[in-house]
Amino acid sequence: MSTLTLDVGGMTCASCAARIEKRLNRIDGVQASVNFATEQARVDFPDSVSPEELVAAVEATGYTAALPPENDTAPAESEEPDESAPWRQRLLISAALALPVVVLSMVPVLQFTNWQWLAFTLAAPVVVWGAWPFHTAAWTNLRHGAATMDTLISVGVIAAFAWSVWALFFTHAGMPGMKMPFELISTSSEPHLYLEVAAAVTTFLLAGRYFEARAKRQSGAALRALLHMGAKDVAVLRDAGASEATGRRTATEIRIPISQLAVGDVFVVRPGEKIATDGVVTAGTSAVDASMLTGEPVPVEVSEGDSVVGATVNVGGRLEVRATHIGSDTQLAQMARLVSEAQSGKAEVQRLADRVSAVFVPIVMALSLLTLVGWLVFGDGSVAAAFTAAVAVLIIACPCALGLATPTALLVGTGRGAQLGILIKGPQVLESTRRVDTVVLDKTGTVTTGRMSVVAVHIADGERPDDVLRWVGALENGSEHPIARAIAGHAGERGPLPAVTDFENHGGLGVTGVVDGTTTAAGRVSWLRDEWSLTPPEQLADAADAAAEQGHTPIWFAADGRIRAVVVVADTIKDNAAEAVAGFRALGLTPVLLTGDNRRAAESVAAKLGIERVVADVLPAGKVDEITRLQADGRVVAMVGDGVNDAAALAQSDLGLAMGTGTDVAIEASDLTLVRGDLRAAVDAIRLSRATLRTIKGNLFWAFAYNIAALPLAAAGLLNPLIAGAAMAFSSVFVVTNSLRLRRFSTSSGAPGTASRHP
Numbered sequence: 177m178s179t180l181t182l183d184v185g186g187m188t189c190a191s192c193a194a195r196i197e198k199r200l201n202r203i204d205g206v207q208a209s210v211n212f213a214t215e216q217a218r219v220d221f222p223d224s225v226s227p228e229e230l231v232a233a234v235e236a237t238g239y240t241a242a243l244p245p246e247n248d249t250a251p252a253e254s255e256e257p258d259e260s261a262p263w264r265q266r267l268l269i270s271a272a273l274a275l276p277v278v279v280l281s282m283v284p285v286l287q288f289t290n291w292q293w294l295a296f297t298l299a300a301p302v303v304v305w306g307a308w309p310f311h312t313a314a315w316t317n318l319r320h321g322a323a324t325m326d327t328l329i330s331v332g333v334i335a336a337f338a339w340s341v342w343a344l345f346f347t348h349a350g351m352p353g354m355k356m357p358f359e360l361i362s363t364s365s366e367p368h369l370y371l372e373v374a375a376a377v378t379t380f381l382l383a384g385r386y387f388e389a390r391a392k393r394q395s396g397a398a399l400r401a402l403l404h405m406g407a408k409d410v411a412v413l414r415d416a417g418a419s420e421a422t423g424r425r426t427a428t429e430i431r432i433p434i435s436q437l438a439v440g441d442v443f444v445v446r447p448g449e450k451i452a453t454d455g456v457v458t459a460g461t462s463a464v465d466a467s468m469l470t471g472e473p474v475p476v477e478v479s480e481g482d483s484v485v486g487a488t489v490n491v492g493g494r495l496e497v498r499a500t501h502i503g504s505d506t507q508l509a510q511m512a513r514l515v516s517e518a519q520s521g522k523a524e525v526q527r528l529a530d531r532v533s534a535v536f537v538p539i540v541m542a543l544s545l546l547t548l549v550g551w552l553v554f555g556d557g558s559v560a561a562a563f564t565a566a567v568a569v570l571i572i573a574c575p576c577a578l579g580l581a582t583p584t585a586l587l588v589g590t591g592r593g594a595q596l597g598i599l600i601k602g603p604q605v606l607e608s609t610r611r612v613d614t615v616v617l618d619k620t621g622t623v624t625t626g627r628m629s630v631v632a633v634h635i636a637d638g639e640r641p642d643d644v645l646r647w648v649g650a651l652e653n654g655s656e657h658p659i660a661r662a663i664a665g666h667a668g669e670r671g672p673l674p675a676v677t678d679f680e681n682h683g684g685l686g687v688t689g690v691v692d693g694t695t696t697a698a699g700r701v702s703w704l705r706d707e708w709s710l711t712p713p714e715q716l717a718d719a720a721d722a723a724a725e726q727g728h729t730p731i732w733f734a735a736d737g738r739i740r741a742v743v744v745v746a747d748t749i750k751d752n753a754a755e756a757v758a759g760f761r762a763l764g765l766t767p768v769l770l771t772g773d774n775r776r777a778a779e780s781v782a783a784k785l786g787i788e789r790v791v792a793d794v795l796p797a798g799k800v801d802e803i804t805r806l807q808a809d810g811r812v813v814a815m816v817g818d819g820v821n822d823a824a825a826l827a828q829s830d831l832g833l834a835m836g837t838g839t840d841v842a843i844e845a846s847d848l849t850l851v852r853g854d855l856r857a858a859v860d861a862i863r864l865s866r867a868t869l870r871t872i873k874g875n876l877f878w879a880f881a882y883n884i885a886a887l888p889l890a891a892a893g894l895l896n897p898l899i900a901g902a903a904m905a906f907s908s909v910f911v912v913t914n915s916l917r918l919r920r921f922s923t924s925s926g927a928p929g930t931a932s933r934h935p
Contacts, residue, residue: 177205180227182217184210185240188313188326188385192239195322199237200230217241238316263386270306270382273298274375281356281372289352292369296344299371303337307378309385323538329381331541335570336370336377339563343369370567406487406508409433410452411444413496437502445495447656453486454501461683462492463657475658477684491656493681540887544569547891561893568890572882585875585915589868592921598861599849600868609865611812612831615760615858616803618817619771619781622835623756623855624747626818628658630666631728632744634719644741645670648733650691651698654679659731660687662745663698686732696735698743710734716742727777747777749784752856757785759859765814768806770799770825799825816850816858833858860923867921875911882907 187193193210196217200208205222219230227243234241277295280286307330314330317323343349349369356368413427429444434452437443442458445451451464463475466488475491478484484497487508503509544566551562590600620626635641649667652660654676667673676696679689685707686699697704701720704710712720712732720730720742728746732739760767768789769782778792791802803825806813815822815829826832826847833848835855848865850857889895 177220177222180219180221180230181244182219182230182234183242183244184215184217184234185242186313186316187215187239188309195320196234196237196239199233203229203233206230238320260386263382266306266309267379267382267386270302270375270379273302273306274372274379277302277375278372281369284355287355292344292350292354292371295369295371296340299337299340299375302375302378303333306382307333310378310381329377332570333374333377335567336374339567340369340371340374406506407434407450407452410437412437413442413444437499439499439502441499442496443499445490445497447490447492447494449490451484451486451488451490451495451497453499454506455484455486455497455499457482457484457495458498459496460494461681462490462495463684465489465491479683491658540569543887543891550891551893555893565891565893568895569887572886572890572895585868585871585918588915588918589864589871589921592918593861593864596860596864596921596923597850597857598864600847600861600865609814609831609862610869612814612862613765614768614806614811615765615814615816616768616770616806616825616829617757617787617855618815618822619769619773619778620747621818622816623753623769623781623785624749626747628662628729628745629748630662630743631746631748632719632723633666634716634742634744636713636716636738636740639740642670644733644735646673647691647694647696647735648698648741648743650674650676651679651687651689651696651733654689655681655687659729659745663731663743691735694736696733698731698733701730701732704732704734704739708734708737710737710739712739719744725776725780727774727780749781750855752854754785756855756859757787759856763859763862765862770794770802770815772799796822796824800828803828814862816855831862833861857923864918864921868918871915871918875914878910878914879907
């Protein structure tokens with residue numbers, strides 16, 4: 177079996193993706209998953225099926241498909257085109273033309289002589305050009321025997337406009353002085369104009385498509401950000417031949433594009449630079465920030481023979497690395513594939529309107545036709561009366577409220593969320609919030625600060641605490657290591673630190689230097705014992721053991737041949753994290769702590785937060801596996817994370833929530849972004865999402881209810897098309913008003929600017 181990802185074009189709703197997926201799966205041996213948000217189809221196919229056949233199958237359904245480029249391991253240099261731009265242009269122009277049409281049609285006192293012809297002139301380009309995407313999509317679906325929401329939009333707009341054209345050119349509606357009559361019950365067969373219905377429906381639906389296109393574009397940003405994390409060029413060592421002076425062979429540095437790097441090349445990584453690709457250290461010692469891969473806040477000490485990963489950052493000394501994997505074989509590329517596969521496999525929630533429209537549209541069209549025939553056969557035989565009733569059926573079913581149901585609630589909900597630091601990417605994420613029963617929390621940067629800090633200083637008997645703290649702070653001030661910076665910063669708060677001389681870094685074991693004329697050392701106790709023959713005092717050893725049991729890091733300090741103190745550093749738990757965990761439980765969610773950190777540190781944090789289930793020592797692939805395992809057990813999983821190492825798990829989860837204080841990759845791979853670093857915002861995000869979803873469902877229910885209640889009246893001739901249009905306008909007003917209630921949503925965390933009431 178082979179796997180291929182096709183770029184699919186022309187999809188306008190989730191039902192389009194379902195049709196393509198159904199067509200591909202009809203091919204023997206083919207298993208396809210089509211993602212509407214990313215506009216891609218991931219296809220597993222046997223050798224008996226060629227990629228060209230898969231493309232042909234998609235095109236036979238009425239859409240476009242393109243094979244991926246042969247070499248797609250390198251990130252694209254140019255930005256992808258903004259697909260929302262054409263929708264925005266079409267929306268702005270249509271709105272400018274439709275507004276005066278609506279005002280003239282709905283306010284009789286403004287209807288001057290021949291106003292209807294101005295309205296016709298303004299509405300025509302909206303109906304033809306503005307609604308052209310809906311018309312073309314409806315025609316494509318019609319040719320393949322399908323009906324979607326585009327069909328309903330196109331039919332409703334054309335029916336309203338066609339009726340108005342007929343009335344203008346063939347009845348007295350086009351005469352000077354014409355006024356729009358308003359009758360609650362149709363008592364005459366006089367024609368009316370419905371230009372405002374055609375123009376307003378088009379404008380409202382264009383607004384919905386514009387915001388939808390913006391949300392869809394963001395789905396691919398995670399992969400773009402992930403691929404662009406790697407180094408762009410690299411300093412490679414090349415053999416320069418034998419030296420004339422010494423006779424020894426020498427090497428020279430040549431900076432080349434990363435694409436020219438080959439397996440086996442030795443390259444140089446200076447402090448602060450990204451490691452170009454996966455490899456093995458051949459010379460030098462340093463500390464490497466690998467938090468993007470492991471989630472561990474403490475940099476990893478590496479020396480000759482240790483493996484390093486591309487895109488991690490060298491924060492210490494100079495390294496020489498031999499490349500072992502390049503391009504698509506690197507761990508960075510594998511992480512990109514994890515995100516891609518997780519996004520492709522995520523089931524997109526179809527809009528309720530799309531699901532119903534497949535049945536609703538044919539029923540409405542059939543009912544309209546039956547109304548026309550019924551009035552001609554069983555009525556008074558009046559063509560005008562029959563046509564009026566038939567058009568009223570179409571108009572009352574015009575999806576104005578349906579089109580507004582989701583966008584208005586989403587806009588109000590997301591607008592309120594933005595005020596509170598909660599960013600909802602689109603309506604497709606809301607269904608998951610209702611069903612979520614498990615919340616998986618990353619540790620570092622999510623429930624903890626992600627920054628090392630001093631949590632305790634234990635001083636040996638007989639020592640002066642201020643002097644010891646000054647010495648250890650001055651010594652560590654000579655290092656750039658995050659632990660050293662935490663100790664130096666803590667000591668510096670007590671006052672200025674003296675200078676350190678003869679400073680030396682001992683390759684991940686510790687550091688030495690002279691402070692105030694005293695030889696000092698700080699590092700691991702085993703190093704002090706083996707290299708300096710120092711014995712730790714019993715009370716300090718007990719304190720260090722207790723700190724290690726809690727997952728903290730003890731740093732031993734010696735001066736003038738005697739161990740003087742133990743400084744304990746740790747990644748501290750965020751304020752209000754425990755309150756957030758309690759909030760998750762109140763929402764019916766079971767919290768799980770998932771981290772790449774060691775088990776002792778993870779269990780210590782979990783115990784303080786009241787979390788019972790802990791999964792530790794896992795890499796990004798392991799995080800995805802754990803999410804998948806929970807889903808296989810029937811759990812609906814929300815994931816809260818902040819790092820690149822969380823990106824794949826965020827994409828795999830049913831609901832991904834990224835802390836806005838984290839990386840761009842994690843944010844783009846998530847469904848919800850929490851701008852504040854406060855974990856309680858995750859609780860508020862789920863509450864707001866659920867409230868928005870309830871509003872959308874209520875909007876859709878009443879939008880359909882108006883239609884269903886009015887359809888029999890329209891078919892019976894008790895509603896003329898104007899009343900039908902008024903009913904649709906009223907349903908739209910109700911939908912908007914109902915959505916505006918979300919502005920009263922308040923947070924549980926007492927964020928500034930919140931109200932005291934919420935739905």
